[in-house]
Amino acid sequence: MRRLPVYILIDCSESMAGEPIEGVQKGLAAMLNTLRRDPHALETVWISVITFDANAKQVVPLTEVSDFNIPTLSIKPGTSLGAALQLLAIRIKKDVQRTTADTKGDYRPIVFLLTDGQPTDNWEDAAAALKTVKPKLANIYAIGCGRDVDFNVLSEITDIAYHMKEVSGEMIAKFFVWLSASVQSMSQGAESPISLEKSPFANSGGFDLIDPYNLPIRSDVPLQVFLHSRCMNTKQFYMMRYVFIDEHKVYLAKSAHKLPDDFFSEGGDVPPAISSDLLYGGVPCPFCGNAGWGQCGNCGQISCNPDPLPPQIQCPTCLAILRDGGSGTFDVTRSSG
Ligand SMILES: [Zn+2]
Ligand SMILES: [Zn+2]
Incomplete structure (x- = not known):
């Protein structure tokens, strides 16, 4: 047969x-x-x-x-x-x-x-x-x-x-x-x-x-940005998706997805960091519902944060005690997507 x-x-x-x-x-x-x-x-x-x-x-x-x-x-x-x-x-x-x-x-x-x-x-x-x-x-x-x-x-x-x-x-x-x-x-x-x-x-x-001879034009900027974050309460990982808004040339928070526990065992190439200036809005942590997120100044880990931010929080990865560093611009670590 x-x-x-x-x-x-x-x-x-x-x-x-x-x-x-x-x-x-x-x-x-x-x-x-x-x-x-x-x-x-x-x-x-x-x-x-x-x-x-x-x-x-x-x-x-x-x-x-x-x-x-x-x-x-x-x-x-x-x-x-x-x-x-x-x-x-x-x-x-x-x-x-x-x-x-x-x-x-x-x-x-x-x-x-x-x-x-x-x-x-x-x-x-x-x-x-x-x-x-x-x-x-x-x-x-x-x-x-x-x-x-x-x-x-x-x-x-x-x-x-x-x-x-x-x-x-x-x-x-x-x-x-x-x-x-x-x-x-x-x-x-x-x-x-x-x-x-x-x-x-x-x-x-x-x-x-x-039509292979008339391909649609692709944007020269990535249309989506993915950030890996960690719940500060449960220590589990999730991913935030930001999508490009052409009119304003910025990325707007779109969704958050839980990641499997073995997620980091196989990494891809890491793209360059993105300025926090370009990222607008947030999505609640899918594990604990915290509304905000921040990046640890010590190890670079992104984690969910309560909003408003308490005077100090602990990084779930390196356990450093972090104080509110103000709202200046910083470079955010991206994932390969
Ligand atoms: Zn959380
Ligand atoms: Zn840290």
Whole structure:
């Protein structure tokens, strides 16, 4: 039986925190439900999931639909797209049966790459290797999510890139409906490229096919800034997301997300610090509800602070006693996103 290998590459960097990653998690479950009810898909479709943050990992090996277990996705800093593409090429060469003189091998794999950031590693060589290898290893569909996507990067990987402009749980759910339908039609032997135009949400306005010769212009400033903070009461870590407000050229606090306890075990490259002048507003600590935050003058740790600030507080990391240092400008340590 010829198999249809499907590789799903998921960006698990900080920019996916919250609704996007929860949407992907639910979307995978919905997709599996659909495929398990389809006799063609049950017979031919094999799925693998590769996630990438500071590292790339094949979290689910190529598995048939009936045996597939949905992985639990979690957020880490970094967007190692290059490592993910390299891993993809290695896995395809190992996993997929090639057609020989006496046997018909598997169908050409389909790859869905879901990313919303800018890579933080060296991705160019891996992208070039994938795009130029003959015969083509896979049909790759890249889906750039949100405002921060660098389509120059995606167009180096594949000619078929889509833009999901607003990333909500609802849009991601629709994406997985389309993905399931596409995989279903390919499992019935349709070798033609997948067409978004036939998708149930083609005309919803939130999803565009990118013209590789007319790429959308990307801002030259990062559109989001991520700060790692620590709750001064529970000592747990969380991440604050600031988004760029074009009109005023500053970043406004948008959301806070709890981070897993092992979050700092694998770091990415750290971008330059950002001036506190550019950061406006705050979001409450997701652990204790403290409204403010501050940075320790001793070790640089950011932590939640009560508002108004008491005369002195203790840094949860280096345990230094900090007195209110006034409201001057200072450089804030960023995360790689
Ligand atoms: Zn707190
Ligand atoms: Zn400290």
